[in-house]
Amino acid sequence: MKLIDKLKNKLRKKLASFLLPELNKKEERNIYKFKKFGPDSHLWGVSHFITGAENIEIGKNVHINSNCYIRGEGGIEIGDNTHISRNLTLYSINHDYNGNSLPYDNKMIKKKVVIGKNVWIGMNVSIVPGTTIGDGCIIGLGTTVSGNIPPLSIVGSAKCAIIGNRNKEHYDYLESEGLYGAANGNLYKRSSSADLKNEGDVYFSARSKLTVINFNGRTAVKKQYYNSPDGADSYKKEKAAIQIFQKYNWFCNVLNVNDEDMSITTEYLPASMRLDNISNPGKSIAEEILWCLLDIFIEGYVHRDFHARNIFITEGGIKIIDFETFIPTEEKDFFKSYDVTGKGHESPYQTDNMCLLNQTQFSIGKIFGLNNINDIKELLNNRFKKQMLDSSISFKTLRNSDGRHNLITKNIYSSFELKNINISPNESQRNTLKRLEKFEIKESDIKGKTILDIGSNIGATLLGLAKYNPEKMLGLEYDADKVVLSNKLAKYNEINNIEFIQCDIENADDVTQKFDVVFCLAVIEHLKQKNKLFEVLSRVCISKLYFEGNAGSDIEYIKEELKKAGFTKIKYIGLSDDEKNTANNNRPLFIAER
Numbered sequence: 180m181k182l183i184d185k186l187k188n189k190l191r192k193k194l195a196s197f198l199l200p201e202l203n204k205k206e207e208r209n210i211y212k213f214k215k216f217g218p219d220s221h222l223w224g225v226s227h228f229i230t231g232a233e234n235i236e237i238g239k240n241v242h243i244n245s246n247c248y249i250r251g252e253g254g255i256e257i258g259d260n261t262h263i264s265r266n267l268t269l270y271s272i273n274h275d276y277n278g279n280s281l282p283y284d285n286k287m288i289k290k291k292v293v294i295g296k297n298v299w300i301g302m303n304v305s306i307v308p309g310t311t312i313g314d315g316c317i318i319g320l321g322t323t324v325s326g327n328i329p330p331l332s333i334v335g336s337a338k339c340a341i342i343g344n345r346n347k348e349h350y351d352y353l354e355s356e357g358l359y360g361a362a363n364g365n366l367y368k369r370s371s372s373a374d375l376k377n378e379g380d381v382y383f384s385a386r387s388k389l390t391v392i393n394f395n396g397r398t399a400v401k402k403q404y405y406n407s408p409d410g411a412d413s414y415k416k417e418k419a420a421i422q423i424f425q426k427y428n429w430f431c432n433v434l435n436v437n438d439e440d441m442s443i444t445t446e447y448l449p450a451s452m453r454l455d456n457i458s459n460p461g462k463s464i465a466e467e468i469l470w471c472l473l474d475i476f477i478e479g480y481v482h483r484d485f486h487a488r489n490i491f492i493t494e495g496g497i498k499i500i501d502f503e504t505f506i507p508t509e510e511k512d513f514f515k516s517y518d519v520t521g522k523g524h525e526s527p528y529q530t531d532n533m534c535l536l537n538q539t540q541f542s543i544g545k546i547f548g549l550n551n552i553n554d555i556k557e558l559l560n561n562r563f564k565k566q567m568l569d570s571s572i573s574f575k576t577l578r579n580s581d582g583r584h585n586l587i588t589k590n591i592y593s594s595f596e597l598k599n600i601n602i603s604p605n606e607s608q609r610n611t612l613k614r615l616e617k618f619e620i621k622e623s624d625i626k627g628k629t630i631l632d633i634g635s636n637i638g639a640t641l642l643g644l645a646k647y648n649p650e651k652m653l654g655l656e657y658d659a660d661k662v663v664l665s666n667k668l669a670k671y672n673e674i675n676n677i678e679f680i681q682c683d684i685e686n687a688d689d690v691t692q693k694f695d696v697v698f699c700l701a702v703i704e705h706l707k708q709k710n711k712l713f714e715v716l717s718r719v720c721i722s723k724l725y726f727e728g729n730a731g732s733d734i735e736y737i738k739e740e741l742k743k744a745g746f747t748k749i750k751y752i753g754l755s756d757d758e759k760n761t762a763n764n765n766r767p768l769f770i771a772e773r
Contacts (some may be wrong), residue, residue, distance in 0.1 A: 231252035246265050430498075612643065
């Protein structure tokens, strides 16, 4: 009998350990990776289904029994000493029945659930998103809990009641359009591919209907947004994107906008040109795509759904579509922005934090093998250097019949060292640091001052002065491409107190803003009306001028004109010595003060 009793006890213990295995805190945290899991808290029993654990905070001495089903994506807090019985269902997210299909679409609405301390929750309880249960409450078995439950309440089930009504107009619209949701909320019987080829072809996206049409004799795509909250919001965003980005060549050509039916008609882009259908796209395409993405960031926005199926490779260059999810961003560091890291903003709809570094099938990082920030920076810096070289090789002059001066050295115009990119003196025609040292410029000459550069070229002088923390800087440059490039360089390197604008100094009567310090370097001999330059200097310089002539400039003429412009202390400091082409180290340098 004793042997039989021992066997019974042993069997009883094994059965108990199977039915109620206690997982220690370390094991539970390793399995689910909770945001917080307090001491002496446990998941008891078996069959726990928990998602979004990184958004769940559990206090101390919390006990949750078998068969719990918890969706934590919207955030969940459970206070100390709370005990929860079997078969709990707790949701902090829900489908959107006011979305783009029936009975619901694929958008998930997040609402935080807060359960106070010392709460007792019985068996088979369901808790809906957005619920707050106060301290000390008791929730009876089988209860569905919603809303705000005051502390110390005892809550039990009541018979079902009508708690609201669907929007009839919205419901009838989705029904009339045949927009029904599958189990995952995506449109039922919708093609998974948007390969529109022939006139009349239709594709239903999550928030719009796309149709190939004939628009004034050309093939086009009409994108009509659903009459739903998401559809209206997407239409509003696309219209805003047109106003902001249509100046860029990479923005899809818009043919018509119709507010009556919430539709936008654009040029037709065949699916064969879509990036995910391009075999072995080269690094030059990757550079171009990153260059376009940087434009979006510099305008102060993030796309939030930037991937291969929204990018087309055409004969005219890159085309980017679908701005339904774009939003403003306050991030100043491009490499920390959402479109690079997937962080800093909420991931819209079911885009799964799509970004450059996302390694899913259609991500730019996956397609081009971009595994980290350095990979992205290398491509962008290569593109910057190409652009700077193209912009540097010529500039406006009246010395030649064609009005352009071409550099002999074929280098980037000037060197600089910035946060994200450096141009060494070996890569440049002029050594900016040496140039500034020749003028004996110190931090105290620049810090807190307003600075103007006349004839800023690719911006190297002002970019080089940024380290001295001036109050603000403005560069005036004749060539539009140099202006665009300089502003892009500044934003890329988080220099936010600087602006470059296009200006013809010989027609600059509207340039009247005054600056503490003015730079005018190697400009004078490229002008037909030199007196116009000295008129501008007279108007804009408050305190100090750093002036550089050109080869052959008349030193005495410059001194005399500076005196006429109101400068009382004029110092000639010799010839320039910063040129790679030593034959050009013959420009006279002056420091003038008022």
